Amino acid sequence: EVKSVDTIALSLFGRCAQVAREFLGISIDTGQILTLEKFVDEYEASRLATPLSNILVGRHYEIASVLEKINHYQITIITGVPGVGKSRLVVEALKIMGNEPYEMTVLCITNKNVLINDDLRIYLAEDKPYLIFIDDANRQSSNFLSLLSILKEKRKYPIKIVITVRDYALKGIVAECHGIENILLPLQKLSYETIEQILKAPTFNITNHKYVRR
Secondary structure, eight states: OOOOHHHHHHHHHTTTHHHHHHHHOOOOSOSOEEOHHHHHHHHHHSTTSOOSSSOOOSOHHHHHHHHHHHHHOSEEEEEESTTSSHHHHHHHHHHHHTSTTTOOEEEEEOOOSSOOHHHHHHHOOTTSOEEEEETTGGGOHHHHHHHHHHHTSOOSSOEEEEEEEEGGGHHHHHHHTTTSOEEEEEOOOOOHHHHHHHHHSTTTOOOOHHHHHO
């Protein structure tokens, strides 16, 4: 089949925008919708952030719980105090959901302070099941609200959302989810023994007893 230059250009601008970015180096979108791998890379580019690629220790029960909630609810809300490991837990769950037997298309949304509406139309095709992660939803409320509006549309496959939110901002996020099936999953702090395992793991390799105690 022969296609005109105009047809190709319109396709690249519309449903094939992601192809244009990945294979031609042409950025048509705002760069706020990322693959899981790209999200982790951007997150870890900040030296101040705790790595998301380190080994997950002591959260086997929580992982199983997140997977169960994703399967049964449209929005899964992970909440807890800052630094408790919300983002790392979700990343592990997303890895599982992106493979067999789930095989969902996993996307992550970051905040770059521009409207995301057009990006959502480009990326969210009708013929795929999507699992979308919004980290620190309270810090990107505009993106979250734009995504919620799409959830109300009738689609061939459902869109599932996982969000993290700090405990002090939970009330506002829960209010925004009113009318959409959602579930809350509070994440508790790790035990001292589990934290000690993490610090001594190859990622951090902190073995000095005095530093571990701190």
